[in-house]
Amino acid sequence: MLAASRAGVPERGELPKYFQVKQKIDAVLDELGQGTPLPTEREFAERFGVSRMTVRQAIRELRLEGRVQRSGRSTVAAGPKLVQPLILASYTEGLRRQGRRPGRELVAFEQLAADPALASGLLVEAGAPVFHLERLLFADEERVGLESTYLSAERFPALATEFDPRTSLYAYLRAAGVVFADADERIETVLASPREVQLVGTSPALPMLLLNRVTRDRDGRPVECVRSLYRGDRFSFTAHLVAEES
Numbered sequence: 001m002l003a004a005s006r007a008g009v010p011e012r013g014e015l016p017k018y019f020q021v022k023q024k025i026d027a028v029l030d031e032l033g034q035g036t037p038l039p040t041e042r043e044f045a046e047r048f049g050v051s052r053m054t055v056r057q058a059i060r061e062l063r064l065e066g067r068v069q070r071s072g073r074s075t076v077a078a079g080p081k082l083v084q085p086l087i088l089a090s091y092t093e094g095l096r097r098q099g100r101r102p103g104r105e106l107v108a109f110e111q112l113a114a115d116p117a118l119a120s121g122l123l124v125e126a127g128a129p130v131f132h133l134e135r136l137l138f139a140d141e142e143r144v145g146l147e148s149t150y151l152s153a154e155r156f157p158a159l160a161t162e163f164d165p166r167t168s169l170y171a172y173l174r175a176a177g178v179v180f181a182d183a184d185e186r187i188e189t190v191l192a193s194p195r196e197v198q199l200v201g202t203s204p205a206l207p208m209l210l211l212n213r214v215t216r217d218r219d220g221r222p223v224e225c226v227r228s229l230y231r232g233d234r235f236s237f238t239a240h241l242v243a244e245e246s
């Protein structure tokens with residue numbers, strides 16, 4: 001006989017016990033407000049007639065999905081995920097459209113020599129001076145990501161003295177005369193490095209969304225190379241697709 005095609009479903013079609021408990025806890029979450037502490041593992045185990053280990057696995061799955069999160073020593077109901085459209089706009093602009101308060105905290109602002117890969121992305125000579133701007137991303141004071149932006153220091157020489165890292169880089173660049181035109185972006189799932197885990201304040205087992213973008217102006221010149229890392233439990237992305245003419 002052929003095995004069941006759905007992962008985790010035995011041949012008889014029965015759902016694993018932890019998954020059944022996960023569904024029941026998920027229904028409980030629908031009745032709880034954001035930030036409300038969950039009942040304890042012991043209480044869930046007694047309510048559903050299962051072991052605490054089964055409850056722990058179910059809650060772990062819900063945390064990876066962004067349905068619950070840690071708050072101090074408690075597990076609480078999480079709010080809805082932030083939904084960022086895949087458009088040519090800054091993180092600040094995207095969050096404000098959702099009525100959320102964006103924030104950034106400077107981690108590093110330095111000048112580097114462009115390595116071959118970065119030089120190719122920015123269309124500069126290898127070894128040319130490049131600004132590296134690394135910032136933590138916040139949504140309503142919650143850490144949700146880490147962003148590294150690279151720009152040509154020759155093209156934007158005043159960046160280090162004029163730009164306030166707590167504000168929108170796109171707003172600064174537009175004021176400097178840049179007209180954004182298009183970008184290439186690649187999205188993949190990764191696990192954060194130990195350094196990134198510490199900075200973002202997440203779990204090393206939590207999947208992250210990694211976006212790599214090269215943005216160009218209306219003359220086709222690269223403006224920036226960006227590496228953005230977002231918490232997979234707090235972010236989702238949407239895109240508007242149109243049919244390609246045959």
